[in-house]
Amino acid sequence: MAPPSPLLNIIRFLMLTLLLGAAAAHADEAADLAQKVHDRPNGRDLTTLGRMVLTEKGRAPRIRELVTYRLDKPGGETANLIRFLDPEDIAGTGLLSIDKTDGSTDQWLYLPALDRVRRISSDRKGGRFVGSDLYFEDLQERKPSKDRHRLLGRQTENGLLCEVLESVPLDAGDSVYRKRISWIDPATAIPQRVDYFEKDAGAPSKRWLLRGKKRNQGYWTITDSRMIDLASGHETRLVVDSALYDQKLPAKLFTSQALADESLESEYRP
Numbered sequence: 620m621a622p623p624s625p626l627l628n629i630i631r632f633l634m635l636t637l638l639l640g641a642a643a644a645h646a647d648e649a650a651d652l653a654q655k656v657h658d659r660p661n662g663r664d665l666t667t668l669g670r671m672v673l674t675e676k677g678r679a680p681r682i683r684e685l686v687t688y689r690l691d692k693p694g695g696e697t698a699n700l701i702r703f704l705d706p707e708d709i710a711g712t713g714l715l716s717i718d719k720t721d722g723s724t725d726q727w728l729y730l731p732a733l734d735r736v737r738r739i740s741s742d743r744k745g746g747r748f749v750g751s752d753l754y755f756e757d758l759q760e761r762k763p764s765k766d767r768h769r770l771l772g773r774q775t776e777n778g779l780l781c782e783v784l785e786s787v788p789l790d791a792g793d794s795v796y797r798k799r800i801s802w803i804d805p806a807t808a809i810p811q812r813v814d815y816f817e818k819d820a821g822a823p824s825k826r827w828l829l830r831g832k833k834r835n836q837g838y839w840t841i842t843d844s845r846m847i848d849l850a851s852g853h854e855t856r857l858v859v860d861s862a863l864y865d866q867k868l869p870a871k872l873f874t875s876q877a878l879a880d881e882s883l884e885s886e887y888r889p
Contacts, residue, residue, distance in 0.1 A: 653768045671751065688702075696719055714729075722761075727739065756795050765790070768784060770784060783800065783803075810829065812826065872884050
């Protein structure tokens with residue numbers, strides 16, 4: 620058999636170069652979209668008042684009132700505080716999360732019944748937060764650089780043509796999830812749906828759905844969302860009744876000391 624001609628070798632090389640270039644460009648587009656979602660304008664700080672509604676088959680919905688605070692600190696850290704207000708059995712319970720510039724997160728939980736602040740260890744990121752369908756990891760900010768991203772195409776979700784984005788942790792031990800698939804509205808950079816796949820699951824174990832959003836002080840605000848346990852059907856709904864941006868929240872609000880004393884943040888509630 621005659622060896623391939625030099626021209627054929629050149630054509631093969633050019634085709635391979637084009638394919639590799641297209642794949643790299645596709646990966647760049649995926650990473651850019653993930654970064655766009657992460658960087659969506661959200662104000663310097665945010666305070667919300669709302670409800671967590673827990674629903675499971677055969678039981679009446681359980682409603683919990685809560686307030687949340689977020690502050691983007693100078694230097695790139697983000698601080699989040701969640702405080703439950705009602706009913707009595709959970710009132711005062713709080714969670715403080717500090718998302719650091721290196722991608723790690725420190726979390727502390729305050730339990731009024733014990734009157735103590737407890738640090739959440741990293742091996743508990745898959746623990747359920749106050750019996751909801753939210754893991755502690757779901758309440759952390761995840762930097763796009765910690766995942767490998769891939770565009771899977773376009774699909775309609777929530778009546779919008781969305782980019783479908785797959786995100787896989789670069790370090791398998793860094794997340795409860797093996798991967799996440801997000802349906803993202805490119806016009807607003809807001810996910811309409813996210814499927815969560817845990818390490819040993821071939822199918823998603825949880826699904827997050829957007830059910831309401833509106834503009835508030837010029838910022839898109841998610842006003843109604845749901846996290847569903849697909850195995851049990853248990854559902855956690857988060858409803859935002861009011862939101863205030865750029866109140867100049869003080870950094871002292873986001874400390875473990877303030878976590879144990881809710882009187883320090885009551886003046887900033889909507």
